[in-house]
Amino acid sequence: MNATTPVSPLAPESFPALPAVAGVRLATGACGVKYEGRTDVLLAELAPGTTVAGTLTQSKTASAPVLWCKECLPDGAARALVVNSGNANAFTGGHGRKAVEGTVKAVADVLACRPHRVYAASTGVIGEPMAYERIVEHLEGLGSDLAAADTAAIWEAAARAIMTTDTFPKGASRKVSIGDVEVSIAGICKGSGMIAPDMATMLGFVFTDAKLPAGVLQAVLSPAIGRTFNSITVDSDTSTSDTVLLFATGAGSAHAEITSVDDPALDTFKVALEEVLLDLAHQIVRDGEGATKFIAVTVTGAEDDSAAKRIGLSIANSPLVKTAIAGEDANWGRIVMAVGKAGEAADRDKLAIVIGGVPVAEVGAAVDGFDETPVAQHMKGQEIDIAVDVGIGDGRATVWTCDLTHGYIEINADYRS
């Protein structure tokens, strides 16, 4: 958002070349919802017959567009998506509902569809009435600008229009076969905290030209979200607006009909979709506010996978662990602390910790004659690997986070003022 903010040191070299997804047309515009001199609205038109699945924030103070999407999702059908940056339309009372209804109705008019086929998402400042009229004014023009999502440039423009405090646009894709027919999966997302309620809400939109019933789509999406977007954390905060939507246009080459999530023909699609989601989720961590290190925390030996994930998140959310890593300090005592506070079963006397592949602690104490040199070397890198075995069972999980630096304080202590 701030033109002078440097791109995250953990960013990919460039925006990836996203493939064409049949049945998706995109347009972006500079509507001036809040920002000047940049695009701030994305309109996507989806072919008739498009199905949709989604996961939305569990927040008790969810934004108006989140409540709207929750209302639409049971139908499982979509014809459009409209996203704005600059205003989250959250905590805006009755005006918030009016703003989302006004926006989706205008989209429905332009695309000649029912309002409940139009999905909406907003990200930006919260608690300020949204000037949705500025979006409505531009919708005719956006409708005329719609173009097939078949070049990397169009995808990148879409990813840029939804950015807030992001320092780089985020996209990921895979081509994969269902039976012997190739389909595309392309996704974009934004976010540079698990959330910052002003700006860094996580939004993700994934499109495929495969033809999949909404029920199958949701059954594929939900578990994959648990292992991807719900396994990352920047600052432990949860947005009023977090949204992931997956659209299947069915407009690609015809493949065998899929009626069940358990159909083996869907196996490679599932893997590819999860890879896209994980790639996008990792990019959010890599754009974490102030991040200088990308951290993977793998927990094994827990009671079950859920327990492993809770222990992993306890480590990944610990300010003490994250500041130690920022300081390039292999302070494994703080990892022991974070395991202890997770509240999950752990055998203190079997606990083992490996950092950057080097055993640091085992059987509940520091490794005998431990040489810190290789670990200290690992801590100087940008990619930090922490593995913890808690000595109880077979549960395992990996979560990802970034370090907690002066940059985070600078961005968040000074943002609104």
Next chain:
Amino acid sequence: MNATTPVSPLAPESFPALPAVAGVRLATGACGVKYEGRTDVLLAELAPGTTVAGTLTQSKTASAPVLWCKECLPDGAARALVVNSGNANAFTGGHGRKAVEGTVKAVADVLACRPHRVYAASTGVIGEPMAYERIVEHLEGLGSDLAAADTAAIWEAAARAIMTTDTFPKGASRKVSIGDVEVSIAGICKGSGMIAPDMATMLGFVFTDAKLPAGVLQAVLSPAIGRTFNSITVDSDTSTSDTVLLFATGAGSAHAEITSVDDPALDTFKVALEEVLLDLAHQIVRDGEGATKFIAVTVTGAEDDSAAKRIGLSIANSPLVKTAIAGEDANWGRIVMAVGKAGEAADRDKLAIVIGGVPVAEVGAAVDGFDETPVAQHMKGQEIDIAVDVGIGDGRATVWTCDLTHGYIEINADYRS
């Protein structure tokens, strides 16, 4: 610990004048467990007949002295307390148990009591075998140095011996009557994070010369801890070593016998004890690593008191709320977010937020024609008051925290190296 660390700007003017507590004798010594040139061991001798109650960390990786205290507490009887700073004796495997047993046995020998009457606590670096022999060597001398806890200087010396990253010694006291007999309550504590596993563990020790059965003592202590030490947070981290012990020597002037926690003669004692605990807990927040603001968060209108406390802690632990306050920014949108993520019932459309006595948001949206000037003025002060009503029921709670500043990052990113 670091002689150059400035005293917290939120510190009290001076150490308070703690009163004599009959039946308590104290000695401090410089044993060189880790630190040079300062005291690092506190020995307290308690009169025969002293009862004890305690609350100890729920951490699954609890330290050896915590496990020892948990083993002793069911007896409800104490003759001594030994505390060292510099090494937490946590995650030290079999050696940890040996160290605590060696220490308490040496104390028991000097004071001619059973080892299980000797309570122990350790705070400092974790994962390093503790040089407990250095304490043992000094115990004869410490035994000779024991002096009645009847001057403010003796109490202050005790509070200083247990400090780690603390920037000031912490004490609080009350004189109160049971029936018409005056008794004293005096407490000391240390901690400058809810925890930092290296150094900032919270330890609190409170002494009274009242005569109270151990069961009554525990029944008085537990609920008060919930509203005091368990209602503060600096960084949401939980120590391997957190310990609060309450000793009643029964050596003061004789008062009416108390056999039940519900005895009305105990009412003023309960209030006074809670005041001492709250005073100590607040001092820990005021010494929070890098703290520049003391923040009280009061939540009303929750489903019940527990729900209110969880919402309060969600606000108080949010890095985004804490950094906004560090930046003197009345960013109430982040408070809305933190309410939402707490997972407790909240009515988005009734939510009201008051900062420094000024309504900021009500009925689920910003206050009409809100003038930010008085709130901005409040944010510049050292004492920040946030009140949130979530519009559901009668549950209420207050929690306390500090802001999240560059100072926190500096202290924790660079500590061990």
